[in-house]
Amino acid sequence: MVTSVLAPHLAAPVVLRRRRMRGLTPGRSAGLVGFAAFLISVAWSWQPSFWGDEAASIMSAERSLPSLFGLLDSVDAVHGLYYLFLHGWIDLFGASELSTRLPSAIAIGIAAAGTVVLARFFMGSRVAIGGGLIFALIPRVTYMGAEARSTAIATAIAVWLTVLLVHTLRSGTAGRGRLVMLWLGYSVLLALGMYVFLFLALLLPVHAVIVVLAASRHPLWRNVAAWLAANVFGLLLAAPIILIGTSQREQIAFIGRRPTVTVTEAAVMQWFDTIPVAIMAWSLIIVAVLAVFLRRPGAHRSQNLPGRAGLTIFLVWLVVPSAILLVGTQLVTPMYSLRYLSLCAPAVGVVIAVGVAALATNWVRTLAVAALLTAIVPAYAVQRGDFGKNEGSDWRQVADVIAARATPGDGVVFDQSVRPSRVPRLAMHVYPDAFVGLHDVTLTRRYADTGWLWDEVAPLSDVLPAITDLNRIWLLQYSGSGESRRETDVHTLTLQGFHVAETTLVNRTRIIEMTR
Incomplete structure (x- = not known):
């Protein structure tokens, strides 16, 4: 049986059948x-x-x-x-x-x-x-x-x-x-x-x-x-x-x-x-x-x-x-x-x-x-490498760049065209110190005030009055999103008098500095 x-x-x-390991x-x-x-x-x-x-x-x-x-x-x-x-x-x-x-x-x-x-x-x-x-x-x-x-x-x-x-x-x-x-x-x-x-x-x-x-x-x-x-x-x-x-x-x-x-x-x-x-x-x-x-x-x-x-x-x-x-x-x-x-x-x-x-x-x-x-x-x-999670997550390195180059009063806009787990906006929540003093341009309601996991945001084109007093805006874009989607926010800001001052590719996140 x-x-x-x-x-x-x-x-x-x-x-x-072997002798027991001594003391173990x-x-x-x-x-x-x-x-x-x-x-x-x-x-x-x-x-x-x-x-x-x-x-x-x-x-x-x-x-x-x-x-x-x-x-x-x-x-x-x-x-x-x-x-x-x-x-x-x-x-x-x-x-x-x-x-x-x-x-x-x-x-x-x-x-x-x-x-x-x-x-x-x-x-x-x-x-x-x-x-x-x-x-x-x-x-x-x-x-x-x-x-x-x-x-x-x-x-x-x-x-x-x-x-x-x-x-x-x-x-x-x-x-x-x-x-x-x-x-x-x-x-x-x-x-x-x-x-x-x-x-x-x-x-x-x-x-x-x-x-x-x-x-x-x-x-x-x-x-x-x-x-x-x-x-x-x-x-x-x-x-x-x-x-x-x-x-x-x-x-x-x-x-x-x-x-x-x-x-x-x-x-x-x-x-x-x-x-x-x-x-x-x-x-x-x-x-x-x-x-x-x-x-x-x-x-x-x-x-x-x-x-x-x-x-x-x-x-x-x-x-x-x-x-x-x-x-x-x-x-x-x-x-x-x-x-x-x-x-x-x-x-x-x-x-x-x-x-x-x-x-x-x-x-x-x-x-x-x-x-x-x-x-x-x-x-x-x-x-155990810097980009060892999720095929290359780089948010800490992105935060380091923002902390070194952004100044209080600057604006920040995040690419929302990718799936939620890869949205660059999450870098701001897991490494918040780097983003202190920056104006989150497209935010409409913070995640903690919702019944959902993530922030509620609006398209950049819907919140243009929020950038009236800004002279520098940082765009954080996921490099894997389509070229047309990545260029949308750049084009929108260009029409508002901004130009691309510098672009930095970290690993899979592109940081675009735009100034008037």
Whole structure:
């Protein structure tokens, strides 16, 4: 019976045949891996400029609480708990790049520690530690670990929710009261995770597989019944965010306007960012599958590898959520986004570590790890560069130019012809000091006074009286917008007696100084 295969793994930790690493207890090893993961994510996290989604986080968090709740009533309720957290965090530590991204780096450390704890249920400590470290190095993880968004926190909750599930299933002989408390904790953590990230529900099919494979000392129906009851209660607790998120589903309509993601593109971009990293990673994943499923029963123990059922759990975690979104996008409505699958990254790290451990000799393993690191380092360096976010966001550099050259009383006009997350106007909100004293010519209502994420603005041609007393105006234009759109504001100001004094291209933002 398939359920009996996993029983030894859930009944007790795997017995190591090698000598235990001296002084490295399970808790200490998980803690050290978590600390290393934190350092990897936090290093140079302050270097890249903010980008649009981070601007949404910071601008929402900096609202007054009444304004924030007014916003969540109409949009972004699924991020509401994170915005509330960030509201208090910014009050304490400020809104710099390092400060606002630090919670994500901490969350990656917590997730990596949890990955080690979880993997140790099914395999030897060396492989589990390797899984936690590889997880910390995956390009998708290093990206979200240096971003002011909720994805990293949701991933940490996903890992520890799974740890709690496996621990609860292993506690089958515990007293009834303790089991009730464990299942209650599972319900609460599930609900909390969905308030942070609604798509955490993608983890439930994975947990269903764990429950089915976990029947050991109790009948299968008892585990399934307890888990279903815990899920029902957790979903009831999360019902408000599920209902509000459903009513605001139009906010992800932008996915439908993007090109359809192919399976091949997802295989590269979902976690690995570049083709070399993807080739190395998928090769090791294939090695893991072949090593565990094609070897004779019991042979895996000499290398501390998981059994077939153990590896199945991580493979299901790796594949099923992605398949659900890809199929759902094709058959129901656009719902696939690369970042939604970040919560699968812990499983990716563990399976890759199994592939490394399954290689024939220590030399081959060392070469495989070295090759993987060699492929990852360039991607990491790009992420930590000045323009490492959103394919080249340059708002901090733009702010530096404005701070150095503009003077109080000058006007500023922003290109509004691009999608909201790339509008140059957001530079003023995430780097406000550089724009102090400048006249925002086209602003009609500030974002904090609306029920929407962004400022309300008017076309420049509708607010010409506002420039009557101005002698210098700075145009900030997105270089990717059409030439005719970029020239519209220049032409409008030229008719009002201005001329182009100087043009500066930062990275993807063009700064045009116009004077009378």
